[in-house]
Amino acid sequence: MKINTLTTRILAGLIAGLALGASLPGLHLAAQDQIVSTADALGGVWLDALRMTIIPLVFALLVVGVAQLAGTVRAGGFAGKVLLAFGALLLLSTVVAVVATIALLQVWSAPAAAAQALRAAAHGAAKAIPASPPFAEWLRSFVPANVVKAAAEGNMASLVVFALVFGIAATQLEEARRDVLFRFFDAVQATMMRIVHWVLWLGPLGVFFLAFVVGAKTGFGAVGVLGHYIIVVSIMCLLAGVLGLVVALVGGRVPPGPLFGALIPVGAMAISTQSSLASLPVMLEATEKIGVPARVRGLVLPMAVALFRITSPAGNIAVALYVAHVYGVKLDPGHIAAGILVAVLVSLAAVGVASSITFFTTLVPISMAMGLPLDLLPLLIAVETFPDFSRTLGNVFGDVGVTAWAARWTRAEAGQTKA
Numbered sequence: 001m002k003i004n005t006l007t008t009r010i011l012a013g014l015i016a017g018l019a020l021g022a023s024l025p026g027l028h029l030a031a032q033d034q035i036v037s038t039a040d041a042l043g044g045v046w047l048d049a050l051r052m053t054i055i056p057l058v059f060a061l062l063v064v065g066v067a068q069l070a071g072t073v074r075a076g077g078f079a080g081k082v083l084l085a086f087g088a089l090l091l092l093s094t095v096v097a098v099v100a101t102i103a104l105l106q107v108w109s110a111p112a113a114a115a116q117a118l119r120a121a122a123h124g125a126a127k128a129i130p131a132s133p134p135f136a137e138w139l140r141s142f143v144p145a146n147v148v149k150a151a152a153e154g155n156m157a158s159l160v161v162f163a164l165v166f167g168i169a170a171t172q173l174e175e176a177r178r179d180v181l182f183r184f185f186d187a188v189q190a191t192m193m194r195i196v197h198w199v200l201w202l203g204p205l206g207v208f209f210l211a212f213v214v215g216a217k218t219g220f221g222a223v224g225v226l227g228h229y230i231i232v233v234s235i236m237c238l239l240a241g242v243l244g245l246v247v248a249l250v251g252g253r254v255p256p257g258p259l260f261g262a263l264i265p266v267g268a269m270a271i272s273t274q275s276s277l278a279s280l281p282v283m284l285e286a287t288e289k290i291g292v293p294a295r296v297r298g299l300v301l302p303m304a305v306a307l308f309r310i311t312s313p314a315g316n317i318a319v320a321l322y323v324a325h326v327y328g329v330k331l332d333p334g335h336i337a338a339g340i341l342v343a344v345l346v347s348l349a350a351v352g353v354a355s356s357i358t359f360f361t362t363l364v365p366i367s368m369a370m371g372l373p374l375d376l377l378p379l380l381i382a383v384e385t386f387p388d389f390s391r392t393l394g395n396v397f398g399d400v401g402v403t404a405w406a407a408r409w410t411r412a413e414a415g416q417t418k419a
Contacts, residue, residue, distance in 0.1 A: 006200060007385045013204035014211045014382035018222060021215020036216045039209040046206030047378060049199045054364045055151050057192035059163045061349040061361065063185040066167025067178075069307075069348070081409065082300055085402055086308045089247065090344045093240040093398075097314035098336060101236055101321045108232075114225045115326045117218035118376070142338075156368040157338040160345050196360070207378050214379065226383050229322055234390040236318035237311040241394030244310055244401035252404030254290045262286035263400065270396045274388050276305050279396045286400055292407040300403040310398030311391045312362065313343035320366045323376050331370060339370040359384055 021039075024032060069083060109115075144150035144158035151159060170181050199206075214222050245263075248254045266286050269279045280301060287297040320339055324331050331339075346362045359381045367374055 006203065007381075007388075009204040010207050010382045011385060013206075013208035014379060017208040017211025018215040018220065021212040021217075022219045024212075024216045032216075036213055039212045039216075043206055043209035043213060043378070046199065046202060046209065047374070050196070050206075050360055051364065051374065053192045053195050053199070054361065054368075055154075055156075055159065056188060057196065057361055058156075058346060058349065058365050059159060060185045060189035060192065062160060062163035062345065063167040063170065064182060064189055065349040066164060067171060067182045070168075070171040078406075078409075079299070079303070082303055082402075082406055083307070085405065086304070087344070087348075089243070089310055089398065089402060090308070090313050090347060091340070093243050093310050094313040094317050094340050094343050096239065096243060097236045097318050098321065098340065100239055101232065101318045104232060104235065105321070105325045108228075110228050110322075110326055111221070111224040114218065114221035114223075117221050118214065118225055119327055154368045156365045157342055160342050160365065160369075164345065203378075203381075207382050210375075210378050211382070222379070225326065226379065229319075229380065230383055230386045232322055233315055233318050233387045237315045237387060237390035237394045239394075240311045240314040241390075241397035244394065244398030247398075247401035248290075248404040252290075252401065252408050254404050258290050259404075262289040263397065266396050266400060267393055270392045271389055274392045276309070276392060276395045276399065279392075280305050283396060283400055283403075287403050287407075290404060292403055293410060296407045296410055297403055300406045301399060304399040304402055307348065308399060308402065309347060309391075309395050311394035312347035312358075313340075314394075315387065315391055316347065316362050316366055317343045319363055319380060320370055320372060323367065323372050323380075324370070326376065327373060329372060335370045339366050342366050342369040 021036075024035070029035065141155075142158050142161045144155065144162055147159070147162055149155075150162070170178055173181065211222075245259070248259055249256060263286060266279060266282050269282045270276070273279060283301055283305075284297055287301065288294070317339055320343075321331070323329075343362070343366050346365050360377065363377055363380075364374060367377070
């Protein structure tokens with residue numbers, strides 16, 4: 001783990017905030033309540049500054065992402081088929097993560113006393129979300145009759161659908177207009193990213209204030225919840241990676257022995273670097289060992305590293321479900337379905353974004369779509385460096401798996417051609 005990074009500085013802010021907050025009651029200060037109230041306000045200001053960028057950022061990311069994906073599809077039928085495989089596997093991994101997370105939390109729930117204290121210390125109380133409307137009304141809710149109203153109310157699911165439709169329609173314009181439009185949204189995206197960087201630069205301080213409040217109200221009880229959270233989310237990310245292995249074994253029909261042998265250096269590189277991009281050379285060697293043709297691995301693996309993060313929607317939906325679990329929010333199938341949709345689509349839009357930023361650009365829209373409070377997310381990003389090992393490991397296994405699957409398509413097509 002690198003020492004001087006944004007994530008480690010935020011982690012240091014979390015530890016310092018919890019420690020100082022937990023020790024505050026023992027000091028018996030007359031101004032203790034005022035200190036906690038001031039820290040709560042400062043942490044809330046930082047969190048609101050981060051929230052204000054989410055809707056324009058996600059909308060711009062989706063529009064630009066549609067443009068990039070459309071260009072990839074136009075590059076050739078095989079590339080389009082690979083993109084469809086990416087989408088199908090992302091959706092499947094997210095659904096599996098939903099089922100597995102709900103089941104795991106029923107069997108092994110968060111420490112009850114610590115979770116209750118954490119809820120009491122939250123900057124904003126969680127409110128019971130309304131039940132999903134009848135199916136017809138629920139289906140109509142994905143199409144915003146008033147986009148401005150949907151944005152003001154944070155109706156993220158309908159905004160994501162509108163952004164997709166908008167981006168697809170823009171790809172049909174003549175080249176001059178299309179380029180101007182996409183350059184505009186690319187500039188919006190870059191501007192929002194700059195603001196997010198500014199806000200996250202203050203992240204260690206913002207998390208310190210929020211953790212200080214939690215520590216003052218819960219003591220060190222929050223540590224147990226955070227440790228439990230790390231294990232649950234890490235398991236879901238590794239489960240997504242297992243799905244990638246299944247794709248290689250079943251879809252690509254790679255024998256288990258050669259596959260696992262080839263993946264040993266890939267896993268070692270992923271754990272040591274926490275970077276799929278840094279693991280690309282080793283993945284190229286691994287796919288060569290299991291018989292993937294050069295033309296396939298040379299196309300699919302770079303696409304997978306750039307666009308396909310099988311643990312992103314799976315891990316993120318697990319985070320959202322964990323937040324709901326801690327707050328005691330009962331999610332119905334409608335809100336879970338909205339979360340799945342947003343998790344998959346936003347994960348595709350947020351490729352190429354630093355992980356410290358991706359956490360918010362993906363988790364906030366998912367949480368908004370599911371009607372969940374956002375106040376716990378700053379504490380969770382502080383410990384994201386630990387599940388990130390599992391995220392990277394799952395991603396590289398998924399990349400190798402989908403590449404082996406794609407190699408089987410080419411062998412099948414070659415056999416048909418010869419026949």
